[in-house]
Amino acid sequence: MRRMRVAAAMSVAALALAGCGSSTESTPGAGGASSSAKALKIGMAYDVGGRGDQSFNDAAAAGLDKAKKDLGVETKEATAVNGEPESAREERLQQLIDAGYKDVVAVGFAYAPSVKKVAAANPDAKISLIDSTDATGPNIVNLTFAEQQGSFLVGAAAALKSKTANIGFIGGVNTDLIKKFEAGYTAGAKAVKPAIKIQVKYLTQPPDFSGFGDPAKGKTAAEGMYQQGADVIYAAAGGSGGGLFTAATAAKKMAIGVDSDQALTAPPAARPYVITSMLKKVDVATFDFIKSLTEGKFVAGTKIYDLKANGVGYSTTGGQMDDIKAKLDAYKQQIIDGKIVVPAKP
Amino acid sequence: MKASLRRLGLALAAPVLALVVAFVVTSIVLLLAGDPVVAVWTQLLTAPRPRLIVGIINGASVYYLSAIAVAIGFRMNLFNIGVDGQYRIAAFAAAVFAGQGWLPGPLNIFVSLLIAVVVGALWAGIAGWLKFSRGVSEVISTIMLNAIATGLVSFMLFKVADSTTGSNVTNTKLLPPSSRVPGFALISGTPNKVYGFVLLAILVGVTYWVVLNKTRFGYDLRATGRSETAAVASGVNVKRMVLTAMLLSGAAAGLVGMPLLFGQDFSYGTTFQPGLGFAGIAIALLGRNHPVGIAFGALLWSYLEQQGNGLQITAGVSSELVFIIQGVIVLAVVIAYEVVRRAGLRMEQRNVARQLSSDQPGHHLPEGAPV
Known part of the structure; x- marks a missing residue:
């Protein structure tokens, strides 16, 4: 008896599924591209x-x-x-x-x-x-x-903006790719202020790639750096960068975004603290x-x-780069001319 | 004859039931999400193309090794969550050694396998020793050791890395061509080959079965897993068994990455496949720690993964749907086995009762006897 009931229920389920299927089957063509x-x-x-x-x-x-x-x-x-x-x-x-x-x-x-x-x-x-x-x-x-070239410019910007001569770098995952960001950032900051203190932290080690998508880890790392005296932090950490913006807003300190112009996509309260972003124009x-x-x-x-091809760069949304733009553009020209060679490894 | 048939039927009932449950639950999830149910099952259930069959077998061979490593612990009532860390650190060590190419071809492969086994065993042995000497739960210690293995391997990887300029992948030195294990062209219609180390997986499965079922040690291990007090009473040194089982589990874990290392990647790097240890836990559960059951579990796991890959392209549904199916199957299998076990028990009781009453027509069962 019980088995009968199960069988009945199953066949009803099967019918229901079949019914649904036939109704959806006709839809895919409708949404598809209708162009030539x-x-x-x-x-x-x-x-x-x-x-x-x-x-x-x-x-x-x-x-x-x-x-x-x-x-x-x-x-x-x-x-x-x-x-x-x-x-x-x-x-x-x-x-x-x-x-x-x-x-x-x-x-x-x-x-x-x-x-x-x-x-x-x-x-x-x-x-x-x-x-x-x-x-x-x-x-x-x-x-x-040439991520290191774009990072060089935001590194220089961080050093110019920092009042404590103490800045931070948060890498998502400790890979060669992210080290290019770190190398450029460090070189840029040191070009402005050779004695500047740079705190470096990677969120995870491969094969754990969660450091590219964990805002909580980014926030903890950023809070630590701000407490240690940093007043500008650059995060090359994908989705974890959101945590940096949260920490920056709470501490009222400066942050630098990555890949796209994050002063446009960060939560509105955090936008004034995102002074610039290193642009990597994958689009x-x-x-x-x-x-x-x-x-x-x-x-x-x-x-x-690279910088020459305008494939990397820095964003100016918010106008916080206006006072140092001339200096940054001078560095940019020197890199393009080959007078400054930015290292790709820290 | 009839009884054994029934037993077979019961054994098959549980996995079939679990698959049906997984099918229904997944369909409901799809319905709730408004996704195309029929398109999803068409993608998942059409016969895989030759290329995919190779991928399924290759994936399964790796999962199989991982699940056997976990199962060795399970038979002893040890929960070795650390297979994940053990296989990674072992594969790294083997890759570093094999990449140097100090020894000629086959010898290099053999010694590298040995290194993987020893390193895997030693890493698991830390947890085993902690349990042996201090009574530390292996669940906790192996989880911690996974984290330590991750840190240690990536630290050392950057020390020995052979990164060519412009590359964003960090890896150990590539194996010399003579130390690569050639694949078999088992499946026609595709240039892709099945890992040569599929044989390694089979060998490990056979060894597992023989040691567990045909040796005194295997008997002791199973006895300790079933009842520690009974094992102690029959003269088994339980603490020693814990350490040995952990070492063996780690040794098997050391082999997990070998088909990948010698048959596909030829080095250990930041893109070496992670998470195999955790898949192994689920597959060992699925296969009930039985070498043949695990083989089916590993094949099913790999099948779903490979077939699910095309979901986005053909059905517009995220491939992560496969995780839901896999999760439901594991959960359903655990429940289904319990349900079927109880059903089998009831059936047996009824049979015995019927036999008793028909064999001795004069004697009736005493009042209140269990029926």
């Missing part, structure tokens, strides 16, 4: 965090959105899962290509080994790899950034790549987005 069949199809493979991380992935997403609007391309997005095997990344790229999105943007250096394999297996596909030169080929373009790089495809001008190889 010839529209270029771009696949986007994000790193862990994906769209909505208010930092690195979002910058890439912004470039994609702009391409969608301005160039009328069709897009498909997929995001990495934390702790996934290498084969999953490879599979993601391949499935995007199989689904017809044969030109792909791979966001983040973790995709390098997969890009190498997938690009070789699909010679017709054109792939852009952001933040890495580990995979190269006739159909791969490597989009890299520009992504858009440029897609544009090169639509124009049939794809060129393989490494493309470096």
